[in-house]
Amino acid sequence: MLGWEYPPVKSGGLGTACYGLTKELAALGHDIIFIAPFAVTSEKSKHLNLLNLSQYRIKQDSISLKDRILSQFKLTAEMKKHVTYEFITSLLNPYLSEETYRQKYSQELLELGRILRARKNFSKIFRTIDNYEIEYNEHDRSWETKQIYGENLLQEVYEYAIKAERIALQYDFDLIVAHDWMTFEAAVRIKHLTGRPFCAHIHATEFDRTGGNVNQLIYELEKLGLAEAEMIIANSHFTKDECIRYFNIDPRKIAPIHLAIDKDEVAGEHSDFDVAKSGNEKFVLFLGRLTMQKGPEYFLRSAAKAVKFYPDLRFIVAGHGEKFSALVELASALKIADKVFFTGFLQGEDIRRVLQKADLFVMSSVTEPFGLVTLEAIKANVPCIVSKTSGVSEILNHVFKVDFWDTSEIANQMVAIMRYPSLAQTMRENAAREAEAYTWSWTAKRTAQVYERLLGCGKKERAYAR
């Protein structure tokens, strides 16, 4: 399994999802090798073999790749053309050719792979062409200071791909699973190298993250991964529809499986915190990255409207992101700066604490492929208002579903939940019962079914090829 985040190192829902899913998959008897770019082994990684790629370095090789291939193999003219790219150079300086890299380089490399594969000794040759080696350095700690989604993300994605490919050869496995575009390149490479089936998990598309203003390269990577995958698992019908609409993927190979939440993950008595609160103020929580996609400004605009009707309202904006300073300014402009608290990025225990403090959770996302945090809020006994354009809104009935832009309606609902305890209580009780159905064990079972179907097919095909 290839993933970009794994707890405790994580930024959003992806890491949580990977943890929940792998834990239950392991319980079902699956052996999982999880390759993450940065990872720390902890309690949460006991059930799988977690590989931290930062501890592997790429050894540079002085011998020209081109020469090596030419000297070792009799290549056709067409194939020579493909290997004129200087692999090592572009590897080390991916930004030089970033625009063209995906379209030409990788496609042609794959093309080469296909040709070589036809010769049946492809893996041996491949190993030779990519004549780099990786070395393991246990004491290397430099990566610890890195950001999980750093400035050189594309380069890291790229390094991840070639390192993962190398490592994959050291292990025996039946299935390649990759989470989101960051790992798709790696998955596709491993697939072509080993001939194992590839199942892509898609948690969000580039269209969700950017609101249509896509990064072409990422889009291409996503498209490649989705097109190459034998099976795609989308986290909601919403995401499935996006895959069909934007990536032109065959709907038959996309299985929507909703995410879940563990019972013990966010536990806590709501009443404990009522006591700790000073005065009558009620807390409304926004929890998520402060980006366009998450719609924090709609939250603040709703807040400004609601506070006129319920002056005891206080608002917590938890998360970090590029919109932070703009949001602080907006809060001042709306004259609610004294009622809004910006907490910065929260994780783990802090999330639990902030959820327990909250009387209401609002997810005003412009697009939200799933919205796992809603399930966390429900588990913490917090009533929720969620955007209609979210994956969770497909599975939940006992939450308010609202158009993210309809700030008056959000304010209307905020005030009602605060004013009428019977409403909040009914929502809490019913939503908790409803969310119980969505456990990781259920999600993992359905995921495993997809995997097994895929393996069944894969085996048949391979047998047929022999």
Add this chain to the structure above:
Amino acid sequence: MPAKLCLYFQVHQPFRLKKYTIFSAERDQYYFDDEKNRQIIQSIAADCYLPANKLLLELIKKYKGRFKVAYSITGTAVEQFQKYAPEVLASFRALALTGCVEFLSETYYHSLSALYSKTEFIEQVEKHREMLLEQFDYEPKTFRNTELIYDNEIARMAEALGYEVILAEGVEHILGWRSPNYVYQPAGAGKIKLLLRNCKLSDDLAFRYNNRLWPDYPLTPAKYLRWIEQLGDAAVNIFVDYETFGEHIKRAENIFEFLHGFIKEAAQSEKIEFITPVEAARFKPAGEIDIPAATSWADTQKDLSAWLGNNMQKDAAQNLYALEKEIKKTKNKILLNDWKRLTSADHLYYISTKYLGDGEVHGYFSPYKSPYDAFINYMNVLENVRKRLKLLANAAGREDKRVVVKKTKKGVKKMVAKKKTKKAAKKPAKKKAKKRK
């Protein structure tokens, strides 16, 4: 002895509320969605009330006294027929003139007042009585409470109001070994008779008729008749929503053909005699039925849980009835009328979370996307009612009312100048109704 067959149809339409937010509560004093109500009334009139009335009128005339039927029509439905579909009212009047139709008494607003306020309950029953007298020249003798909500206390109240017969649901777990197909007496009451709905036969028609998974699908007049005839010397009460014919079950499912065929065969059958509820008063009761906790005809639970099942519903109902005394004190007719319209049980029914997600009956009838939206809407309206009440109370406390009108907001002007505006508003409504005729 032939089997006695008693058919009774419920006709009810509430005044549905419009989208009403906290912002509306600041300035808007009109709560009802006239446009939606008009559309619904006119569409159901065309699909159900008019064709069904026409069919039954023909059958009554054809079988001269052998076919009889009972209706319970709520005041809120009649008011809306007057406004939006006067021809429906005319067709009911034509039915009333045949003498083969009984009209039942109930609460004018189809409310739960029997459970919350005896004074309000009596007022609403009286108002409904007056309405029946005025519209159909009919003096009702039979009482059926909202949604067949019934308990011993309600039977006592009905008897005290002079009714001879009362209707209730034939709840299986209360009846035990007893059959619903007899006339009973309520426990602790005097002479009043109790008729129980035959759930199985009623629901066969109302809910299972178009269910293709039902083993007895399709239901034919002959089959249905046979089931009733088999009961022998009994009083079978089939009570359903009138909207079953053509609205819940569409014309395309041949429901009108079924109704026609069934009544035709039943009227000709020697083994069946049509009666209306009031005629059951002359039967000797088979025993006493004790129902201390309220039952109803709703859902599978047959209790109050469709209207008062969750805390929001209880909260909403308590908030509503808590306003009663103060509103009556103001003697402001517009405010009182608005409040009374809010007592319709439908507003609470929409807040039910019982079957949310299953796409069950509640969702079908509700104009809201979710019970939570319904609750907010309702509570925001009540918030405004409270505001008006406060303004009126303040105004009443001052000596010179004209000063108040000048100084305060628009809303107050409206309310104080009520007499003029009310008359002005009534006239054009009547004119419109005439035009539609």
